[in-house]
Amino acid sequence: MTAQRLWRPSGRRLTDTLLAALAPVAACGLALGGLSTWTAYGNAGSPPRIEVTAGKVFLPLGDTPDTAAFFRITNSGGSADRLLKVTSAEAGEGTPTLSRHVMTSSNSASGQTVASVAVPAGDGLAMAPDGLDVIVPAKAGWQSGDLVSFTLYFEHSGAVKTLAVVVRPGQNDV
Structure with a gap:
């Protein structure tokens, strides 16, 4: 009998x-490292869920070329988002801009244009005349009670369409 070779x-x-x-072990390790970094920087969790309510725009007074609009923005999601810009086809000529009311050292008010605004996860923000607002080119003919459509653009949530009611200044409890 011959021995069989192993x-x-x-x-x-x-x-x-x-x-x-x-190769697959290295790819899995790289993916796990990327996900761990993503989670460590607070990007894990559910996506942002943005809701825009309580829109108001001040009735322009006299020959004032601009007025202000205010919204309540809530984010019930698990991730933060950023408001990038606001548009309105029903506004006057020009582009609405995000602005923040700032008091100067001489106790006078000043508006500073801001590029974007954070909307924290599980929280929100309420725009007001003494804080954040949207400077809107006024359109002739607006009257109290009119509805003006706006589109708010967010970094992650995209475009959110909403309406703002035209009110006299002083009715700013947004």
């Missing part, structure tokens, strides 16, 4: 097998 893998075959197994 099969032994060659060194080259072992090297090829190890290299083939290393």
Whole structure:
């Protein structure tokens, strides 16, 4: 009877097998590291859920070229978002801009244009005349009670359409 020879893998075959197994293991490790970093920086959780309510726009007085609009923005999602810009096809000529009311050292008020505004996860913001607002080019003919459509653009949530009612200044409890 002859002895049967056992099969032994060659060194080259072992090297090829190890290299083939290393590629998916390295890819999984890289993906796990990326997800861990994403979570550590607070980006994990549910996406932002933005709701825009209580829109108001001040009735322009006299020949004033601009007026202000205010909204309540809530984010019931698990991730923060950013308000990037506001538009309105029903406003006067020009582009609405985000603005923040600032008191100067001489106790006078000043408006500063802001590029974007954070909307924290599980929280929100309420625009007001003494804080954040939207400077809107006034349109002739607006009357108290009119509805003006606006679109608010968010970094993650995209465009959110809403209406704002025209009110006399002083009715700003947004």
